[in-house]
Amino acid sequence: MRKKLGLQITKIRIEKCISLTKLADKAGISKGYLSSIENHKTNPSAQTIQKIAKALEVPVEQLLCSKAEPLDQEWIELMVQAKELGLDKEEIRDYLSYEMWKRLFKEEV
Structure with a gap:
């Protein structure tokens, strides 16, 4: 748990x-x-x-209680496209971390 x-x-x-x-x-x-x-x-x-x-x-x-939600087909297609472009998981994680940082930074300013 x-x-x-x-x-x-x-x-x-x-x-x-x-x-x-x-x-x-x-x-x-x-x-x-x-x-x-x-x-x-x-x-x-x-x-x-x-x-x-x-x-x-x-x-x-x-x-x-976390329930697994079905994956949205559009998200699946985006991930497939990213993989076809040669992006790996770490690059996507880095990008998401950067976007999160930008949002948090805007809130604090």
């Missing part, structure tokens, strides 16, 4: 374009503690899970 919880928190945080620091502040926990939860290094208490869910504005159940 610890791994799924950390993945869900990270997924929702990124979808909502919230930095680790901002979420930790909103939840009233330390950035290091939140990072250790997201990285599956610690099991948070039920109270901490409630704080994180409230800060993310989602029900606790959404953090605890």
Whole structure:
């Protein structure tokens, strides 16, 4: 469960374009503690899970129960095109990280 919880928190945080620091502040926990939860290094208490869910504005159940959604065909086609162009996974991850950084930077300015 610890791994799924950390993945869900990270997924929702990124979808909502919230930095680790901002979420930790909103939840009233330390950035290091939140990072250790997201990285599956610690099991948070039920109270901490409630704080994180409230800060993310989602029900606790959404953090605890991740359901696999079917892949969108358009996304599949985009990935196939990227692969055909010679892009590898790391290049795509780097690009996504850069875009996330840009969004977070705009929020902080």
